[in-house]
Amino acid sequence: xxxxxxxxxxxxxxxxxxxxxxxxxxxxxxxxxxxxxxxxxxxxxxxxxxxxxxxxxxxxxxxxxxxxxxxxxxxxxxxxxxxxxxxxxxxxxxxxxxxxxxxxxxxxxxxxxxxxxxxxxxxxxxxxxxxxxxxxxxxxxxxxxxxxxxxxxxxxxxxxxxxxxxxxxxxxxxxxxxxxxxxxxxxxxxxxxxxxxxxxxxxxxxxxxxxxxxxxxxxxxxxxxxxxxxxxxxxxxxxxxxxxxxxxxxxxxxxxxxxxxxxxxxxxx
Amino acid sequence: xxxxxxxxxxxxxxxxxxxxxxxxxxxxxxxxxxxxxxxxxxxxxxxxxxxxxxxxxxxxxxxxxxxxxxxxxxxxxxxxxxxxxxxxxxxxxxxxxxxxxxxxxxxxxxxxxxxxxxxxxxxxxxxxxxxxxxxxxxxxxxxxxxxxxxxxxxxxxxxxxxxxxxxxxxxxxxxxxxxxxxxxxxxxxxxxxxxxxxxxxxxxxxxxxxxxxxxxxxxxxxxxxxxxxxxxxxxxxxxxxxxxxxxxxxxxxxxxxxxxxxxxxxxxxxxxxxxxxxxxxxxxxxxxxxxxxxxxxxxxxxxxxxxxxxxxxxxxxxxxxxxxxxx
Numbered sequence: 005x006x007x008x009x010x011x012x013x014x015x016x017x018x019x020x021x022x023x024x025x026x027x028x029x030x031x032x033x034x035x036x037x038x039x040x041x042x043x044x045x046x047x048x049x050x051x052x053x054x055x056x057x058x059x060x061x062x063x064x065x066x067x068x069x070x071x072x073x074x075x076x077x078x079x080x081x082x083x084x085x086x087x088x089x090x091x092x093x094x095x096x097x098x099x100x101x102x103x104x105x106x107x108x109x110x111x112x113x114x115x116x117x118x119x120x121x122x123x124x125x126x127x128x129x130x131x132x133x134x135x136x137x138x139x140x141x142x143x144x145x146x147x148x149x150x151x152x153x154x155x156x157x158x159x160x161x162x163x164x165x166x167x168x169x170x171x172x173x174x175x176x177x178x179x180x181x182x183x184x185x186x187x188x189x190x191x192x193x194x195x196x197x198x199x200x201x202x203x204x205x206x207x208x209x210x211x212x213x214x215x216x217x218x219x220x221x222x223x224x225x226x227x228x229x230x231x232x233x234x235x236x237x238x239x240x241x242x243x244x245x246x247x248x249x250x251x252x253x254x255x256x257x258x259x260x261x262x263x264x265x266x267x268x269x270x271x272x273x
Numbered sequence: 274x275x276x277x278x279x280x281x282x283x284x285x286x287x288x289x290x291x292x293x294x295x296x297x298x299x300x301x302x303x304x305x306x307x308x309x310x311x312x313x314x315x316x317x318x319x320x321x322x323x324x325x326x327x328x329x330x331x332x333x334x335x336x337x338x339x340x341x342x343x344x345x346x347x348x349x350x351x352x353x354x355x356x357x358x359x360x361x362x363x364x365x366x367x368x369x370x371x372x373x374x375x376x377x378x379x380x381x382x383x384x385x386x387x388x389x390x391x392x393x394x395x396x397x398x399x400x401x402x403x404x405x406x407x408x409x410x411x412x413x414x415x416x417x418x419x420x421x422x423x424x425x426x427x428x429x430x431x432x433x434x435x436x437x438x439x440x441x442x443x444x445x446x447x448x449x450x451x452x453x454x455x456x457x458x459x460x461x462x463x464x465x466x467x468x469x470x471x472x473x474x475x476x477x478x479x480x481x482x483x484x485x486x487x488x489x490x491x492x493x494x495x496x497x498x499x500x501x502x503x504x505x506x507x508x509x510x511x512x513x514x515x516x517x518x519x520x521x522x523x524x525x526x527x528x529x530x531x532x533x534x535x536x537x538x539x540x541x542x543x544x545x546x547x548x549x550x551x552x553x554x555x556x557x558x559x560x561x562x563x564x565x566x567x568x569x570x571x572x573x574x575x576x577x578x579x580x581x582x583x584x585x586x587x588x589x590x591x592x593x594x595x596x597x598x599x600x
Contacts, residue, residue: 188487262534
C-alpha cells in the first residue's frame with residue numbers, strides 16, 4: 005500500500021542571533037525519515053527539545069524544512085509553492101496541547117467550527133450549519149452548545165471541539181501535538197477512545213506527538229523515538245516497549261510515572 | 274503526634290456573575306502531620322486549587338469562605354488579622370504555583386526574586402541577605418547555582434524556573450509548603466527531577482507538604498498519605514500505598530482504571546479501549562442532593578440519590594465517603 009506520508013531526510017536548521025551579534029545554529033531536525041500508512045497511527049515520542057514539535061510544523065506545511073522531502077500522497081510538498089501548499093494544508097490538520105489557547109475566546113462554537121469552511125469558500129450557510137452539526141455529533145458533543153463560548157466548556161469539551169473543527173474540512177492526516185497532555189486522566193481516556201473510534205469510522209491517519217510513552221503505546225501502531233533532532237529508535241509499539249534498545253527510550257520508559265501497587269518505585273531507590 | 278495544620282469543615286463558594294453561589298468546597302476536614310507529604314488528588318472542578326488558595330486566604334474576589342477553621346500554630350488562619358496573615362504567608366507557610374513562567378518576574382534576575390522574599394520578611398542586612406540567597410540556591414540546584422541565580426527567567430528551562438519558585442518558597446524556612454500542580458507544565462523526566470527536589474527538601478528541612486496534582490502516578494512512592502477530592506468533598510483519604518494500591522471509592526477506582534499501563538498483557542494491540550468515567554466533572558454534573566459522584570458512578574444505589582454519604586472508617590487511617598461501605 006502506498007504510504008499516506010513519507011518523510012525523507014528532513015533537516016531543519018534555525019539560526020539564532022545572540023545580542024553580541026554572534027550566530028548560533030540549532031539543528032532542530034537532523035535527518036528524520038519515516039512513513040505513515042493510511043488509517044494507522046505513528047507516535048513520535050521524545051523529551052522536550054527533541055524536535056518533535058518542529059517536525060509537526062514541517063509536516064503541516066507551517067514551517068519549511070531546510071532540506072529533505074515530505075511526500076504526501078505521492079507528491080513532494082516541500083517543493084510546492086505557496087499556492088499549492090494552500091491546497092495541501094486543509095488535508096493535514098493540527099491539534100494542539102492546550103485547547104483553551106487554540107480556540108478564539110470571543111467566538112462561539114458555531115463560529116469556531118465553520119471558520120475552516122469559511123476559508124474554504126463556496127459553502128452556503130445551510131450547508132455550514134449542517135456540517136457544523138454533524139462534526140459536533142461525530143466527537144460526541146450535543147449541538148445544543150452551538151452558541152456557547154469556549155470558556156463555558158470543560159477542558160474535555162474544548163479538546164473535542166478542537167478535534168471537531170479539524171474534522172469539518174475532512175482532512176486525511178491529523179497531527180496531534182501533545183493533544184492529551186493538558187487534560188485530566190479520566191478525560192484523556194475519553195479523548196483517546198474518541199480518536200480510536202474516529203480512526204475506525206473515518207479511517208483517519210494520525211501523527212501522535214507526545215512524551216507519554218504509555219499513551220503512545222496504547223494508541224499507536226508504530227513508535228518513533230526522537231532525541232536531539234534524530235529518530236533514534238523506531239518500530240512496532242509493542243517491540244519498542246518490550247525491548248527498548250536505545251538509551252533515550254529506556255529513559256523515557258523509566259520516566260513514565262506509574263501507580264505501583266504497594267511496590268517500590270524508581271524514586272525510592 | 275500533634276498536627277502542624279488542621280483543617281476543619283471548610284466550606285468555600287464562588288459568586289457567579291449572576292450572583293448565584295457556586296459551592297467549591299463543601300466540608301473538607303483533614304490534618305497535616307509534621308514532615309508529612311500529603312498528596313491531594315483531584316481533577317478539574319474538584320476544588321483542589323480552591324483548597325490551596327483558601328488555606329492562606331488568597332481566594333479571588335468572588336470567592337468566600339463560608340465557614341470552617343484552619344488551625345496553625347495555635348491560630349485560626351481564617352480569623353487571623355491581615356498583618357498576622359502576612360507574617361505567615363511565605364514565611365511559615367508558602368505556596369508554589371503551577372506555571373513558573375507566570376509566577377516569576379520576567380525582567381528580574383532569579384537571585385533578586387528570592388532576595389525580595391527574604392527582605393519582605395525582615396531585612397537582616399545586605400551581606401546576610403546575599404549569604405542566605407546563596408544558600409537557598411545551593412539547596413535547590415546541584416550544579417550551576419551561581420549562574421542560575423544571575424539569570425533572568427527567560428534564560429532558564431522550565432525545570433530550572435520551577436526550582437527558582439521552590440527556592441522562593443523555602444527561603445524563609447517555612448514549616449509547610451503548599452504546591453498546586455507544581456509539575457504540570459513539565460515533561461516527565463523533569464517532573465521526576467522536581468519531585469526528587471521536594472523529597473530531598475523534606476528530608477533535609479523536615480518540611481510538611483500539601484502536594485496538589487491531577488496525576489495519581491506522581492504521588493506513588495512520594496506522598497505519605499493521599500486525599501482524593503471529588504466535587505469539593507473528600508472522597509477518600511488514607512496511606513498512599515493503600516489508596517493507590519487498593520482504592521476503595523468507586524471514583525478513585527474508575528480514575529486509576531482509565532490510565533493506560535506501560536506494560537499491558539502481551540498481545541494487546543492498539544485497538545483496546547480504555548475504561549472511561551462517563552460524563553465530566555464540571556459543576557453542572559453535580560446533583561443538588563446526594564453523592565456528587567452518583568450521576569457518573571457505576572455502582573450507584575438508591576440511597577446515593579437521597580443523601581450525601583458520610584466518611585466511613587475502613588481502618589484507623591483509611592476513610593472513604595461512600596454508602597457501599599456500611600457505617
